[in-house]
Structures are given as structure tokens and as C-alpha cells.
Amino acid sequence: MGKTLKIMSLILLSVAIVMGGAGDADAKKKKKKKIPKKPSYVGAVKCNGSCHDAYYQAWVKSPHGGTFNLLKPGERAEAKKRVDLDPEKDYTTTPLCLRCHTTGYKQRGGFKPAGSKNKKGKDTSSTIDPEEPNKEQVGCEMCHSVAGGAQMRVVMKNTKGDFKKSDTEKYGQRWDYANVCTRCHTHPNTPFKPSVHDKYKFNFEERKKKVHKIADYWNEDNMDQKLEKAEDRAKEVSQSEKTPLVIEDFKIKKGKLKFKKGTKPYNKKKKSFNYQK
Ligand code: HEC
Ligand code: HEC
Ligand code: HEC
Numbered sequence: 652m653g654k655t656l657k658i659m660s661l662i663l664l665s666v667a668i669v670m671g672g673a674g675d676a677d678a679k680k681k682k683k684k685k686i687p688k689k690p691s692y693v694g695a696v697k698c699n700g701s702c703h704d705a706y707y708q709a710w711v712k713s714p715h716g717g718t719f720n721l722l723k724p725g726e727r728a729e730a731k732k733r734v735d736l737d738p739e740k741d742y743t744t745t746p747l748c749l750r751c752h753t754t755g756y757k758q759r760g761g762f763k764p765a766g767s768k769n770k771k772g773k774d775t776s777s778t779i780d781p782e783e784p785n786k787e788q789v790g791c792e793m794c795h796s797v798a799g800g801a802q803m804r805v806v807m808k809n810t811k812g813d814f815k816k817s818d819t820e821k822y823g824q825r826w827d828y829a830n831v832c833t834r835c836h837t838h839p840n841t842p843f844k845p846s847v848h849d850k851y852k853f854n855f856e857e858r859k860k861k862v863h864k865i866a867d868y869w870n871e872d873n874m875d876q877k878l879e880k881a882e883d884r885a886k887e888v889s890q891s892e893k894t895p896l897v898i899e900d901f902k903i904k905k906g907k908l909k910f911k912k913g914t915k916p917y918n919k920k921k922k923s924f925n926y927q928k
Contacts, residue, residue, distance in 0.1 A: 690799040691760035695790035704873035719787040734842040746908040754790040762786040799823020816889035827895035894926040
């Protein structure tokens with residue numbers, strides 16, 4: 652190819668890219684996204700998207716962003732031995748472990764382990780990309796959502812962060828943070844109890860400070876994602892803070908995870924939320 656021709660085609664290509672991009676942005680502005688009817692988990696990668704990059708990047712490096720690996724053979728052998736787990740066993744498909752080490756297991760849109768199939772026998776297991784942790788870890792939705800990931804994401808996007816706690820609560824976001832940790836940390840079914848080792852003691856105020864160490868993850872590209880209304884929101888006391896939502900309780904029956912009746916925070920039939928009395 653001649654040099655001028657090369658330059659010409661490069662110019663054409665970049666014009667096309669710029670125009671295409673602008674078209675997209677316009678379309679987005681015009682069209683408010685519709686809120687999906689059914690609550691569903693979407694995964695941490697979606698929360699990163701164009702919205703929470705610093706939170707996502709910090710989470711990837713945080714203990715919650717790596718919980719799935721702990722279920723693999725050879726990981727944390729000492730800790731497993733201490734609680735009579737087999738350090739050589741692969742626990743990545745064990746329902747009990749998946750409940751607390753992945754996102755939305757056994758709920759709509761949630762993580763599906765290797766070997767999952769639908770009725771027609773088609774493989775439905777979640778894809779796992781080691782470069783991009785997602786539903787296979789304890790993701791954003793295990794603390795922020797009841798089951799409405801897809802729904803509240805649309806609310807957040809449409810309002811560009813200018814929302815009240817109550818606006819997202821309608822779609823399943825919960826703000827009863829202290830309550831949420833009890834799903835796993837102080838749950839009777841966790842093998843890792845304070846009686847086994849002091850390090851498993853759970854002090855909410857102290858641990859909370861370690862969840863989002865975002866300070867080092869702001870850069871030129873995500874600076875514009877800093878939350879603008881966060882301080883106003885912090886002053887608001889929402890419904891789930893006054894009366895926390897119930898936490899799903901579960902049992903393992905014939906090797907499968909079953910949620911106990913009446914313990915789900917979201918009532919699918921009534922389309923309403925169950926608050927603690
Ligand atoms: C009810 C929730 C729950 C269940 C069920 C559960 N875990 Fe965990 N697991 C946790 C929590 C919470 C921690 C973190 C404890 C801490 O650091 O205070 C943890 C930590 C771990 C650790 C790291 C411990 C350390 O000291 O390094 C391993 C390994 C682990 N889990 C494996 C498993 C395996 C394997 C199963 C299934 C047999 C399982 N877990 C089931 C909640 C759970
Ligand atoms: C283990 C529980 C947990 C996980 C997992 C988690 N968060 Fe959080 N998040 C919290 C807690 C607790 C707070 C409040 C304290 C704070 O801001 O550090 C919070 C606050 C936030 C806020 C500020 C909200 C506001 O308006 O004040 C954002 C945004 C956020 N998280 C996004 C995310 C994203 C994105 C992910 C996943 C990449 C995520 N979180 C994963 C517990 C969690
Ligand atoms: C779905 C289960 C789950 C929920 C909900 C959860 N955690 Fe965890 N958390 C874990 C697991 C599993 C680990 C172990 C990670 C590891 O050892 O690498 C962990 C580890 C941690 C750690 C790191 C411990 C350390 O020694 O540094 C902190 C801090 C923590 N959790 C705080 C919280 C707080 C605060 C909440 C509630 C807002 C919460 N977690 C909710 C499962 C959960």
C-alpha cells in the first residue's frame with residue numbers, strides 16, 4: 652500500500668470510530684433504560700462497567716474478590732485442616748461452600764458451578780475469567796442487593812448517581828450493611844468460627860473499614876465516577892436500616908442447597924420485601 656493511501660485509510664477509520672462513538676452516546680442519552688420486571692443477579696463486572704471502576708479494581712485485590720480460589724485443592728491447607736476439611740479436595744462445586752464463597756448461588760442470575768445443565772442437557776455453568784473476577788466470588792451483590800442487581804443497575808444508570816437510598820431499595824438494594832455480613836461471617840454453618848481461631852472474630856465496625864480500600868484506585872480514566880450524592884445519602888435513614896431485611900436461611904438436603912421457607916428477603920409471589928419484625 653502506498654504511504655498516502657495508508658494515511659488516508661487511517662484517517663477514514665478514525666473518523667468512523669469517532670462518529671460511531673458519538674452516535675452511541677446520543678442514543679443512550681435519548682433512551683432511558685427500561686427496568687427489567689424480574690430481579691436478577693448480574694455480577695461484579697457489570698457494576699464495574701462505566702460506573703464503579705475504582706470499587707471493582709479494589710475489590711478484585713480484596714479478600715472478597717478471591718473467595719472462589721479458597722475452594723480449590725491446596726489453597727489454605729492449614730486453615731482447612733484445622734476445621735477438618737480435606738486440603739486436597741476440590742470444593743468448587745460443593746453447594747454448602749458455594750453459598751458463602753460465590754454470588755447469588757441458587758438464585759436467578761446467580762453463579763452456576765461447573766457441570767450445571769438445563770433440562771435439555773445444555774451446559775449452563777458460569778464462565779470464569781481469571782483476569783476478570785465476577786459471579787464466582789463474593790461480589791457486590793452479596794452485600795448490596797437482595798436479588799435486584801439488574802433492576803437497581805438501571806435505576807443507578809438512569810439517575811447517574813443522583814438517587815435516594817429509598818429509590819434503590821424499591822428494586823432490592825439493601826443498606827443494612829451490618830446485617831448483611833451475618834449471611835456468612837457469623838452464620839452457624841461457617842466452618843471458620845471464633846472458637847477455632849481468634850482471627851475469625853467478627854467486629855463489624857473494624858471490618859467495614861477494610862471492605863472498600865478504594866483510595867489508591869482512582870485514576871484519570873475513572874475520576875469522573877466519584878460519587879456525588881454519597882454524603883446526602885449517608886444522612887438518609889432508609890427502610891432497611893430501620894428494620895433490616897431478613898437474611899435467607901438455608902439447609903443442605905440430599906447434597907443440594909435449599910432456602911428455608913419464609914426466610915427470603917424478597918417475596919416473588921407478592922413482589923414485596925420481607926423486613927425483620
Ligand atoms: C456460612 C458461610 C460459609 C460457608 C458455608 C463456608 N464458608 Fe468458607 N468462609 C466463610 C467466611 C465468612 C470466611 C472468612 C472468615 C474470616 O476471615 O473471618 C471463610 C473463609 C474460608 C477459608 C479461609 C480460611 C483462612 O483462615 O484462611 C477457606 C479455605 C474456606 N472458607 C473454605 C470453605 C470451604 C471449603 C467450605 C465448604 C466446605 C466453606 N468455606 C464454607 C464463610 C463460609
Ligand atoms: C462484603 C460486602 C461488600 C461487597 C462485596 C461490596 N460492598 Fe460496596 N459497600 C459495602 C459497605 C459496608 C459499604 C459502606 C461503607 C463504605 O462505603 O466503605 C459499601 C459502600 C459502597 C458504595 C457507596 C454507596 C453510597 O452511596 O454511599 C459503593 C458505590 C459500593 N459500595 C460499590 C460496590 C461495588 C461496585 C462492589 C463490587 C465490585 C461492592 N461495592 C462490593 C459492602 C460491600
Ligand atoms: C457471601 C459471604 C460473605 C459476606 C456476605 C461477607 N463476607 Fe466478608 N468474607 C467472606 C469470605 C469467604 C472471606 C474470606 C476471604 C479470605 O480469607 O481470603 C471474607 C473476608 C472478609 C474480610 C477480610 C478479612 C481479613 O482478615 O482481612 C473482611 C474485612 C470482611 N470479610 C468484611 C466483611 C464485612 C464488613 C461484611 C458485611 C458488610 C462482609 N464481610 C460480608 C465472605 C463474606
